[in-house]
Amino acid sequence: MNQENELPGMPARTAAKLRKGSRAWIASEMALFKQLSAEHSGLTQPFMAAMALGISRQRVCQLMGTGHLRSFEVMGKSFISCTDIEAFAKLDRDTSFRYEAA
DSSP, X not given: XXXXXXXXXXXXXXXXXXXXXXXXXXXXXXXXXXXXXXXXXXXXXXXXXXXXXXXXXXXXXXXXXXXXXOEEEETTEEEEEHHHHHHHHHSOOOTXXXXXXX
């Protein structure tokens, strides 16, 4: 990996630093969004993923942090892979599970 922010499965960002908010930056971010959306059967924001999965937005953020739901940042916003949401929804989850007090 030649860039410090480059992750496996994520397209490489352009080498030239674009000024945030410039037309070139917006075009670059939109191209990134289109590419990621095509690769992951769509992208959605955490609150929509929470509604689809029947869990809280905070839980979605935890799952993003642990890598159970892949997330991508485009235009300063987090988006989640719809493929991952569908896969997570198919898991046989016991919703009655609670951590025991220590």
